[in-house]
Amino acid sequence: xxxxxxxxxxxxxxxxxxxxxxxxxxxxxxxxxxxxxxxxxxxxxxxxxxxxxxxxxxxxxxxxxxxxxxxxxxxxxxxxxxxxxxxxxxxxxxxxxxxxxxxxxxxxxxxxxxxxxxxxxxxxxxxxxxxxxxxxxxxxxxxxxxxxxxxxxxxxxxxxxxxxxxxxxxxxxxxxxxxxxxxxxxxxxxxxxxxxxxxxxxxxxxxxxxxxxxxxxxxxxxxxxxxxxxxxxxxxxxxxxxxxxxxxxxxxxxxxxxxxxxxxxxxxxxx
Amino acid sequence: xxxxxxxxxxxxxxxxxxxxxxxxxxxxxxxxxxxxxxxxxxxxxxxxxxxxxxxxxxxxxxxxxxxxxxxxxxxxxxxxxxxxxxxxxxxxxxxxxxxxxxxxxxxxxxxxxxxxxxxxxxxxxxxxxxxxxxxxxxxxxxxxxxxxxxxxxxxxxxxxxxxxxxxxxxxxxxxxxxxxxxxxxxxxxxxxxxxxxxxxxxxxxxxxxxxxxxxxxxxxxxxxxxxxxxx
Numbered sequence: 012x013x014x015x016x017x018x019x020x021x022x023x024x025x026x027x028x029x030x031x032x033x034x035x036x037x038x039x040x041x042x043x044x045x046x047x048x049x050x051x052x053x054x055x056x057x058x059x060x061x062x063x064x065x066x067x068x069x070x071x072x073x074x075x076x077x078x079x080x081x082x083x084x085x086x087x088x089x090x091x092x093x094x095x096x097x098x099x100x101x102x103x104x105x106x107x108x109x110x111x112x113x114x115x116x117x118x119x120x121x122x123x124x125x126x127x128x129x130x131x132x133x134x135x136x137x138x139x140x141x142x143x144x145x146x147x148x149x150x151x152x153x154x155x156x157x158x159x160x161x162x163x164x165x166x167x168x169x170x171x172x173x174x175x176x177x178x179x180x181x182x183x184x185x186x187x188x189x190x191x192x193x194x195x196x197x198x199x200x201x202x203x204x205x206x207x208x209x210x211x212x213x214x215x216x217x218x219x220x221x222x223x224x225x226x227x228x229x230x231x232x233x234x235x236x237x238x239x240x241x242x243x244x245x246x247x248x249x250x251x252x253x254x255x256x257x258x259x260x261x262x263x264x265x266x267x268x269x270x271x272x273x274x275x276x277x278x279x280x281x282x
Numbered sequence: 283x284x285x286x287x288x289x290x291x292x293x294x295x296x297x298x299x300x301x302x303x304x305x306x307x308x309x310x311x312x313x314x315x316x317x318x319x320x321x322x323x324x325x326x327x328x329x330x331x332x333x334x335x336x337x338x339x340x341x342x343x344x345x346x347x348x349x350x351x352x353x354x355x356x357x358x359x360x361x362x363x364x365x366x367x368x369x370x371x372x373x374x375x376x377x378x379x380x381x382x383x384x385x386x387x388x389x390x391x392x393x394x395x396x397x398x399x400x401x402x403x404x405x406x407x408x409x410x411x412x413x414x415x416x417x418x419x420x421x422x423x424x425x426x427x428x429x430x431x432x433x434x435x436x437x438x439x440x441x442x443x444x445x446x447x448x449x450x451x452x453x454x455x456x457x458x459x460x461x462x463x464x465x466x467x468x469x470x471x472x473x474x475x476x477x478x479x480x481x482x483x484x485x486x487x488x489x490x491x492x493x494x495x496x497x498x499x500x501x502x503x504x505x506x507x508x509x510x511x512x513x
Contacts, residue, residue: 073458087366189476214478
């Protein structure tokens with residue numbers, strides 16, 4: 012009896028192992044390293060079905076910060092990168108990891124903060140003035156601190172404001188946009204966020220937009236095919252098909268038609 | 283919290299296809315990792331309990347310490363191995379359920395090995411003379427001892443299941459949380475938290491705990507049944 016039961020257990024175990032080894036569906040797919048702002052806002056869920064219906068190519072999105080997404084591309088673990096930090100993207104191409112960078116769309120950054128606005132940011136004339144006011148008042152500010160596109164943009168704004176962002180009031184969360192907004196809502200603190208994540212973010216607490224509209228808050232997204240010369244396994248054809256579609260009229264329309272509560276999140280600007 | 287409970291029941295009742303897929307993948311990955319870790323860990327742990335060799339103490343301490351291996355570190359190691367730029371990049375396993383199984387197996391194995399060693403050591407101390415009088419060598423005694431300790435061993439395996447089903451650090455790194463492909467309960471909870479959908483995140487947490495509870499109830503019932511039947 013015990014031996015029989017042991018055999019049955021062993022059978023279950025090996026069955027489970029076999030189950031794991033079964034290959035996934037043989038559909039063609041590409042892996043795209045992108046940012047939390049695009050995935051978390053729901054943009055991909057809106058546009059990808061259109062592309063997949065048309066081409067039969069499945070797009071697998073790995074949502075990371077821009078820095079991590081570019082690193083994923085450098086290591087050859089993605090076929091396409093779709094991110095927002097132009098200087099880093101151009102460096103990625105110059106170093107030979109990417110083929111070419113294309114403009115796809117833009118959205119903008121907004122400064123959110125507690126509704127009572129302790130640093131009087133609403134009165135600022137420019138984004139740099141707004142940050143200078145926060146530093147002056149030493150009002151809490153929650154930063155991504157994770158080398159993401161948003162963090163890179165924030166660092167550029169501090170530099171433009173001419174202040175050192177450090178001190179008890181400056182909270183570097185080292186995490187994604189959503190986690191940073193969750194922190195900011197609790198402290199409460201000011202934070203720089205892309206409009207897309209903000210519009211789809213539900214746990215706002217006392218936060219609201221306190222500054223927006225400055226041109227320097229423009230947040231352009233670029234798409235780049237990972238170089239098949241650098242990484243031979245890159246699915247160049249399918250990856251290029253995805254890029255071509257994003258830049259085509261159909262792709263640009265799909266991006267423009269994505270709204271949350273009637274508000275458009277991303278503005279196509281290809282070619 | 284009320285909203286979360288309502289949302290949890292709503293989700294289950296709706297039989298949402300995406301949710302079912304996420305639950306199925308979570309169970310498949312974790313149960314497979316548990317099965318592999320048990321197939322390797324039970325004999326290894328028993329061997330470690332009975333064998334005598336130089337450096338045995340160090341190996342035991344190492345496995346005990348590895349029970350505390352942070353999931354994110356295990357994930358990072360597997361990531362570096364399986365990345366296209368890593369030594370096993372040619373297998374194209376990164377961002378697949380298989381990679382997640384590998385990472386979770388690494389997390390569970392030390393628990394199974396260490397607890398098996400502890401259980402078998404105690405049993406061997408108790409029954410050594412009896413088994414020897416029956417002419418069983420240490421090696422021959424392994425299956426008998428494992429079978430004798432099955433109820434305690436099951437607890438160890440359940441602890442392994444708990445560690446794997448609850449972790450997010452490893453599966454997030456090696457799986458990539460790809461919708462419909464490598465998104466599990468825990469990575470979905472992380473994503474919903476990032477989106478600020480806290481009640482949906484808690485609802486998923488409630489469902490995950492419900493599943494864990496059900497599995498443990500089944501295991502406990504099986505243990506009781508085995509005890510009752512076999513004394």
